[in-house]
Amino acid sequence: MTELLTSAQMRAIELAEIDSGVVTGLQLMERAGRGAVAAALARWPELATGAHRAMILCGPGNNGGDGFVIARRLKDRGWDIDVFLFGDAEKLPPDAKINHDLWTEQGTVTPLDHDAMRACGKPDLFVDAVFGTGLTRPLPDALADALDAEVMRKWRGSHKIRRLAIDCPSGLNLDTGMLPQPDKDEDEDALFVPKMNCADLTVAFHSLKLGHKIGMGPAVCGTVEVVDIGLTGEDATERSMIGLPPDRERVRLIDPIFVQKPLPTRFWPGSCVAKEVGGHKYDFGHVMVLSGGPGRGGAGRMAARTALRAGAGLVTLLCPPDALQENACHLNAVMLRPCADADAFRQIADDRVTALCLGPGMGVGPGTRAFVRAALAHSGGDRAWRETAIVLDADALISFEENPATLFADTHARTVLTPHEGEFARLFPDLSQAERGDLSKVDAVRIAADRAGCIVLLKGVDTVIAQPGGGASVHSATGPRSVPWLATAGAGDVLAGLIAGLAAMPTSPDLFCVVEAAVWLHCEAALQFGPGLIAEDLPDMLPKVFSTLAT
Ligand SMILES: NC(=O)C1=CN([C@@H]2O[C@H](COP(=O)(O)OP(=O)(O)OC[C@H]3O[C@@H](n4cnc5c(N)ncnc54)[C@H](O)[C@@H]3O)[C@@H](O)[C@H]2O)[C@@H](O)CC1
Ligand SMILES: Nc1ncnc2c1ncn2[C@@H]1O[C@H](COP(=O)(O)OP(=O)(O)O)[C@@H](O)[C@H]1O
Numbered sequence: 032m033t034e035l036l037t038s039a040q041m042r043a044i045e046l047a048e049i050d051s052g053v054v055t056g057l058q059l060m061e062r063a064g065r066g067a068v069a070a071a072l073a074r075w076p077e078l079a080t081g082a083h084r085a086m087i088l089c090g091p092g093n094n095g096g097d098g099f100v101i102a103r104r105l106k107d108r109g110w111d112i113d114v115f116l117f118g119d120a121e122k123l124p125p126d127a128k129i130n131h132d133l134w135t136e137q138g139t140v141t142p143l144d145h146d147a148m149r150a151c152g153k154p155d156l157f158v159d160a161v162f163g164t165g166l167t168r169p170l171p172d173a174l175a176d177a178l179d180a181e182v183m184r185k186w187r188g189s190h191k192i193r194r195l196a197i198d199c200p201s202g203l204n205l206d207t208g209m210l211p212q213p214d215k216d217e218d219e220d221a222l223f224v225p226k227m228n229c230a231d232l233t234v235a236f237h238s239l240k241l242g243h244k245i246g247m248g249p250a251v252c253g254t255v256e257v258v259d260i261g262l263t264g265e266d267a268t269e270r271s272m273i274g275l276p277p278d279r280e281r282v283r284l285i286d287p288i289f290v291q292k293p294l295p296t297r298f299w300p301g302s303c304v305a306k307e308v309g310g311h312k313y314d315f316g317h318v319m320v321l322s323g324g325p326g327r328g329g330a331g332r333m334a335a336r337t338a339l340r341a342g343a344g345l346v347t348l349l350c351p352p353d354a355l356q357e358n359a360c361h362l363n364a365v366m367l368r369p370c371a372d373a374d375a376f377r378q379i380a381d382d383r384v385t386a387l388c389l390g391p392g393m394g395v396g397p398g399t400r401a402f403v404r405a406a407l408a409h410s411g412g413d414r415a416w417r418e419t420a421i422v423l424d425a426d427a428l429i430s431f432e433e434n435p436a437t438l439f440a441d442t443h444a445r446t447v448l449t450p451h452e453g454e455f456a457r458l459f460p461d462l463s464q465a466e467r468g469d470l471s472k473v474d475a476v477r478i479a480a481d482r483a484g485c486i487v488l489l490k491g492v493d494t495v496i497a498q499p500g501g502g503a504s505v506h507s508a509t510g511p512r513s514v515p516w517l518a519t520a521g522a523g524d525v526l527a528g529l530i531a532g533l534a535a536m537p538t539s540p541d542l543f544c545v546v547e548a549a550v551w552l553h554c555e556a557a558l559q560f561g562p563g564l565i566a567e568d569l570p571d572m573l574p575k576v577f578s579t580l581a582t
């Protein structure tokens with residue numbers, strides 16, 4: 032796990048280090064500029080020898096300061112450099128001004144202008160050092176025009192221009208992963224495509240920021256390299272502990288990395304799925320999955336099969352009596368019991384049940400609401416040292432659309448809600464994608480988790496998990512973890528079953544950590560299967576995925 036910082040957290044770390052006298056802002060800027068050059072030359076070794084041409088756009092803050100350092104370092108290597116400044120040199124912050132003045136001893140600075148840029152020879156390296164963590168509002172028009180991806184594409188033509196972004200492509204908000212857009216006139220076309228240049232390589236300093244991993248960030252940043260600028264930060268190691276949920280106010284990336292370094296997968300997520308040696312099937316937990324009526328059982332069956340593959344000792348599918356025959360035709364290792372209503376459920380779900388999964392294919396209405404209430408009241412009895420884990424997905428969520436508060440009155444710390452954006456909007460309309468505005472997806476899910484009093488997992492290419500109190504995690508199915516073929520009907524049912532199966536094991540870690548591991552494994556199964564995947568393939572990929580966790 033590695034931390035994803037907000038801009039404010041990054042600034043606080045820098046300031047604390049500078050205030051402690053360990054380092055100066057100027058030294059940090061020099062390291063940032065040098066680190067960016069080193070990262071670019073490592074990415075494009077053909078630039079590491081000989082003289083090339085760079086165009087460097089600098090902004091009015093410290094991001095621009097990094098740009099002036101880069102200009103100086105590349106000039107020292109014999110390169111031709113064109114530097115453009117957006118803003119007034121006299122108003123640059125002190126460290127950036129010093130680097131501006133150092134640069135002007137070697138070269139010129141031209142006010143940033145679209146035509147002046149195009150009049151220059153095409154560069155081999157284009158450096159965007161206009162705005163980084165300090166972006167506060169949409170890009171001004173003149174700058175947006177200069178950075179417009181479409182214009183850039185035409186300009187690049189057949190000449191290979193490598194695009195390097197310092198901290199981020201300018202225009203990206205590093206807290207939200209969104210591209211702030213100017214206010215539109217009412218009569219303007221609703222479909223607004225922001226003008227924005229993308230990078231091939233983005234260098235981030237000290238740590239990844241949230242915006243690199245959520246929203247539009249992954250699409251516009253290209254590869255993100257973290258450059259160490261010698262900040263120790265606070266106790267980053269402690270905060271990245273695996274097996275413990277993240278601290279409040281902290282966000283971490285769900286990936287086998289530990290403070291920027293790769294971590295063997297046997298440590299994580301291997302430790303979350305390992306079974307104790309020996310043991311009876313009941314020692315590995317009993318999952319009950321509630322399913323829908325005749326012709327609607329597929330979703331529940333997939334969730335049940337996944338829970339069993341995940342390692343639960345037993346899995347029982349409960350279905351309405353009239354769906355018994357259909358389910359019996361499909362199930363073998365998964366056990367099957369008829370269950371007409373919530374009263375019957377209370378009789379059947381004994382105290383050896385350690386996890387319950389409700390929602391997929393159940394149908395929307397009072398019957399499902401009654402099942403959900405009964406499930407949330409289920410107790411593991413005197414022998415259980417913790418409450419039953421309850422996973423609520425799909426229809427179990429939508430059934431409470433009219434009055435979500437009645438659901439939140441019963442949810443508890445061992446409950447996980449797993450909505451996609453549509454289901455999330457029904458339970459938390461004010462936090463929906465359409466209403467979120469400047470609120471990041473992470474903060475929206477944090478508020479939702481506080482309101483619901485339980486873990487909330489909001490699915491998507493960027494999946495966000497939060498628990499009451501603020502600790503949150505992000506899984507990003509982008510870059511080398513891109514699995515567009517996971518956007519297939521039933522993939523969510525499988526995830527619900529996977530969480531239930533892992534959480535059922537009495538030796539499983541904290542529920543938040545189980546949910547993190549499930550999201551990673553779900554993506555990993557899709558990744559290892561590859562294109563052509565259908566949801567039913569996912570549970571049967573788990574043994575292969577587990578076998579790769581031994582290393
Ligand atoms: N402070 C430090 O010691 C270090 C800072 N570093 C760099 O500094 C950057 C952060 O510097 P800053 O906090 O100065 O922020 P930025 O350089 O990202 O931008 C801040 C400036 O841009 C203006 N601005 C923001 N949005 C604007 C918009 N839409 N239109 C016009 N002007 C706009 C602000 O008024 C401010 O003048 C990081 O991204 C990183 O690149 C690195 O050098 C590492 C060390
Ligand atoms: N393009 C994508 N890339 C990666 N993961 C995706 C993508 N689209 C969907 N997913 C994942 O697939 C699952 C789909 O779940 P859901 O929307 O509930 O589908 P369903 O209701 O059909 O089961 C979620 O875990 C989601 O994060």
Ligand SMILES: [K+]
Binds near residue numbers: 094159161196198
């Ligand atoms: K930038």
